[in-house]
Amino acid sequence: MNDSGNDNDEDAGRPAPDGPPAPSRRKDARRNKAALLDAAAAAFVVSGVDAPVRDIAARAGVGVGTIYRHFPTRADLIVAVYRHQVDACAEAGPALLADSASPHTALGRWIDQFVDFLATKHGLAAALHSDDTGFDTLHAYFIDRLVPVCAQLLEAAAAAGEIRPDIDAYELMRGVGNLCIGADTDARYDPRRLVGLLIAGLRRT
């Protein structure tokens, strides 16, 4: 359940001009960062990604200042907590394309996987689409990792003549993400069905 385990000591940040950005010289800093990741993961499960800063700090046994030092914005913390899962999702794209009967099937499965991920994280989908500038990093990370994969799947399906060729990957991802909002607080609403409809609507006319 908790896969936020800290296998890496420090940012393996995407932008990377060249080489990783120096893994903190002090042991306590590394320890606290790891403790914060665990605490945040736990807090997110019960209180959603909007869990109060003080709660997370308390769980980790550190002061609030320490959170802000390691993760200047909430988005940084969220990204750090879910990075592995987002990366796994991104990497699943090409694999599905290779294993599935058709590109459209692969696309459907990939989207399902993404929906399953989002729908189980209280408030993540909402945060992902908040216009609060503090969430820009979160925005950027998801887009950076997932949109290209989605584009690849769309392209393959379009090339196979299965779907309309004029679908924008960014817009689709954004729409799917939006559909996942509130999935965990309304028993009458299951985003999977609607996302299925959306994917069905992609088919060539």
Place this chain on the structure above:
Amino acid sequence: MNDSGNDNDEDAGRPAPDGPPAPSRRKDARRNKAALLDAAAAAFVVSGVDAPVRDIAARAGVGVGTIYRHFPTRADLIVAVYRHQVDACAEAGPALLADSASPHTALGRWIDQFVDFLATKHGLAAALHSDDTGFDTLHAYFIDRLVPVCAQLLEAAAAAGEIRPDIDAYELMRGVGNLCIGADTDARYDPRRLVGLLIAGLRRT
């Protein structure tokens, strides 16, 4: 543009056990309520439906206590501001059904109208799907007014054999609402296209 004008003095509340709930005996109360509605409408346009309570009070030239007296929750205020437009949308359903070439066309047009309404109200779509219990009234009002109309349109289209018969009106409305979130803060995202896809996905296979 501003259609929040106060043509009615007081709640013509839906539930209505019997008779309207007494239109406030005092002139100042009615005047303040109207001023609050105008102020809120104006504030919503520039700051979204999350406009600070104090801002709205200041615009209306009243104290914050007066807001809470007339509109105990933010949802009550939002409902009051947009009631006319929601009602208009609800009433447009049957009319479209009568005027359109086919039920599916009517459904598409009706949904478009709803999207146009939602997409231009900063933050309304987001508030509509917030799990904050303070927004229950808002939830309830939209569902109460619009879901039955949507159900009627879906039924007609299903009866005409144009769409699958197993679509739930509530779920569809909720999905459309979700797709509208963030429409006004991201130039790359146009909910109309995705909603169109969704409606297309409804078609019988």
Place this chain on the structure above:
DNA sequence: TGCGAAAACGGAACCGTGTTCCGTATCGTT
């Protein structure tokens, strides 16, 4: 017109959260 009770008003005060700042503690090195 004058009066008193009821209704409504206003805004200070309170609370919960995010964010900043700086004196103190810890680490790693010499």
Place this chain on the structure above:
DNA sequence: AACGATACGGAACACGGTTCCGTTTTCGCA
């Protein structure tokens, strides 16, 4: 051991929602 750099903690501040109560306004009635 001593020192400088690094990191820590939490008090203090900012901000927005909400409550509460002393004051003002309205309205029916004499």
